[in-house]
Amino acid sequence: MVQSLPSSPGDDVGPAEASIAAPSGRVVLVEDTPSMARVYMEYLKDTAWPVDLAETGAEARALLASGGVVAVILDLYLPDLSGLDLLREIRAADQEMAVVVVTSQGSLQVAVEAMREGADDFLTKPFAADRLRVTLRNAVERHAMAGAIRRIKRELGREAFHGFIGSSLAMQGVYRTIEAAARSRASVFITGESGTGKEVCATALHQASDRARGPFVALNCAAIPHDLIESEIFGHVKGAFTGAIGDREGAAVRANGGTLFLDEICEMDLALQAKLLRFIQTGTVQPVGGSRLVAVDVRFICATNRDPWAEVGAGRFREDLYFRLHVIPILLPPLRERDRDVVEIARALLERYAAEEGRHFQGFTPGAEDLLSRLPWPGNVRQLQNVLRNVVVLNEGPLVTEAMLDGPRRHAEGRARGTPAAGPRGEPPGVAPSQAVAPASPLPLSPVPPPAPTSGAMPAGGLEAVRQAHGLRPMWQVEWEHMTTALRACAGNVPRAAALLEVSPSTIYRRIRQFGDPVTGAPPTEAGAAAGKDGGTASG
Numbered sequence: 001m002v003q004s005l006p007s008s009p010g011d012d013v014g015p016a017e018a019s020i021a022a023p024s025g026r027v028v029l030v031e032d033t034p035s036m037a038r039v040y041m042e043y044l045k046d047t048a049w050p051v052d053l054a055e056t057g058a059e060a061r062a063l064l065a066s067g068g069v070v071a072v073i074l075d076l077y078l079p080d081l082s083g084l085d086l087l088r089e090i091r092a093a094d095q096e097m098a099v100v101v102v103t104s105q106g107s108l109q110v111a112v113e114a115m116r117e118g119a120d121d122f123l124t125k126p127f128a129a130d131r132l133r134v135t136l137r138n139a140v141e142r143h144a145m146a147g148a149i150r151r152i153k154r155e156l157g158r159e160a161f162h163g164f165i166g167s168s169l170a171m172q173g174v175y176r177t178i179e180a181a182a183r184s185r186a187s188v189f190i191t192g193e194s195g196t197g198k199e200v201c202a203t204a205l206h207q208a209s210d211r212a213r214g215p216f217v218a219l220n221c222a223a224i225p226h227d228l229i230e231s232e233i234f235g236h237v238k239g240a241f242t243g244a245i246g247d248r249e250g251a252a253v254r255a256n257g258g259t260l261f262l263d264e265i266c267e268m269d270l271a272l273q274a275k276l277l278r279f280i281q282t283g284t285v286q287p288v289g290g291s292r293l294v295a296v297d298v299r300f301i302c303a304t305n306r307d308p309w310a311e312v313g314a315g316r317f318r319e320d321l322y323f324r325l326h327v328i329p330i331l332l333p334p335l336r337e338r339d340r341d342v343v344e345i346a347r348a349l350l351e352r353y354a355a356e357e358g359r360h361f362q363g364f365t366p367g368a369e370d371l372l373s374r375l376p377w378p379g380n381v382r383q384l385q386n387v388l389r390n391v392v393v394l395n396e397g398p399l400v401t402e403a404m405l406d407g408p409r410r411h412a413e414g415r416a417r418g419t420p421a422a423g424p425r426g427e428p429p430g431v432a433p434s435q436a437v438a439p440a441s442p443l444p445l446s447p448v449p450p451p452a453p454t455s456g457a458m459p460a461g462g463l464e465a466v467r468q469a470h471g472l473r474p475m476w477q478v479e480w481e482h483m484t485t486a487l488r489a490c491a492g493n494v495p496r497a498a499a500l501l502e503v504s505p506s507t508i509y510r511r512i513r514q515f516g517d518p519v520t521g522a523p524p525t526e527a528g529a530a531a532g533k534d535g536g537t538a539s540g
């Protein structure tokens with residue numbers, strides 16, 4: 001038999017407790033002895049929740065299945081079923097309700113077992129009205145609190161997500177947006193500094209979407225020469241231009257049923273932007289030199305490390321295209337704004353690189369981890385990768401020390417001692433002129449220099465003598481000369497120079513901000529001095 005008590009607005013708690021919002025729902029009292037049931041129902045008549053009585057396990061199951069139950073007061077001895085089994089069923093079904101078990105004198109062992117199985121509290125018969133009410137109320141509140149904490153932990157506790165490592169609050173927000181955006185077909189526009197993981201983000205969006213089984217096609221708009229990019233996206237027919245020896249599908253058709261990722265979208269020229277807009281509006285593409293329209297179903301994701309709205313303002317990016325693509329924006333925070341993520345990523349990278357390079361690194365000293373957290377990482381995760389690869393290749397384990405990471409400071413000290421390690425303007429590589437001589441704080445990181453000469457390892461004269469003996473030059477110098485040649489060959493067109501060198505244009509932009517523009521003669525920028533000193537060798 002199931003009986004119900006109506007709820008009462010009043011409760012037996014004091015004013016302070018009454019101010020806590022009690023979770024809503026019903027209480028199920030499971031008690032097979034009618035006289036006891038009557039007493040408990042009387043005790044409970046003034047609680048905040050309506051109470052249903054179940055006199056058997058079967059009745060209890062039916063009430064629980066009907067939902068909306070906030071708590072169960074469960075006698076462990078039932079005619080048709082063990083109360084412990086019912087408790088296990090509740091917890092196995094992950095039902096969010098508090099459970100208070102009722103046991104007889106002398107059965108403490110059973111109470112302990114019930115607590116282990118997930119009961120929130122227990123009462124030993126006999127007990128007074130107040131005791132029942134307070135125990136019930138506390139159990140409901142504790143359970144609600146524990147549930148909220150569990151949910152928050154589940155939300156916030158993600159240390160990795162589809163290729164991302166990092167449990168910072170900033171990245172939890174990104175993971176949530178990716179999850180929500182993945183369910184939609186709306187275009188996503190990813191922004192963030194170079195190396196923050198924009199491509200990882202695009203891949204995650206694809207993997208978390210219902211297009212995951214379809215193709216993911218990525219195209220770097222800056223890495224492809226302008227005269228080829230149209231055919232790269234839309235394809236071409238045989239004879240469309242010199243060298244078009246056959247029909248070729250473009251990225252759009254290859255991405256059919258999946259995702260098309262247009263990286264460095266702001267590098268696309270305006271004429272092509274118009275064609276892209278038409279593609280987005282009509283869902284059809286026309287191969288270069290062809291007359292037939294091909295229908296394709298793709299989800300667009302694009303990315304840039306520029307400010308796309310500023311590009312619109314400057315007339316380099318079409319406003320209508322911006323609004324078509326910028327439906328769901330995702331901003332990837334720079335690594336320096338991700339709390340301890342840098343350490344979490346560094347640990348994972350160290351393990352990977354040590355395995356790949358056959359080194360025996362086991363971790364970082366506390367000082368090294370602290371330094372990792374303090375460095376500004378202008379080149380973000382890619383820079384961290386370069387630095388750690390460098391550390392692993394050039395040093396021996398078992399621990400990465402501060403000294404192994406402290407490149408700029410050692411460069412600065414070397415300079416102070418007169419070590420000739422000057423950049424184009426006399427600064428040490430990777431360090432802004434203004435920071436080059438600052439000995440204290442290890443600001444923007446340069447590639448980790450070779451290990452300090454150990455006795456017997458270097459001939460007299462140190463690094464420079466070895467360089468001269470072998471005709472070697474620092475990598476940054478070779479890299480910059482190469483970039484300068486490429487830029488001059490392309491009349492200062494960065495994307496074209498990047499395509500020639502097969503690096504990301506952002507790598508060249510960073511160097512221009514750092515060293516100045518060799519074509520226009522523009523000097524390095526202040527912003528570049530602060531933001532462009534990753535000093536890593538050209539990548540991507």
Ligand SMILES: Nc1ncnc2c1ncn2[C@@H]1O[C@H](COP(=O)(O)OP(=O)(O)OP(=O)(O)O)[C@@H](O)[C@H]1O
Binds near residue numbers: 199201
């Ligand atoms: N949170 C992260 N955890 C682990 N690895 C990461 C993370 N973010 C980025 N990476 C890695 O860092 C490298 C750079 O990432 P990615 O290419 O996605 O950056 P990006 O923002 O697209 O860079 P760019 O603007 O220069 O093209 C990749 O090897 C990527 O796997």
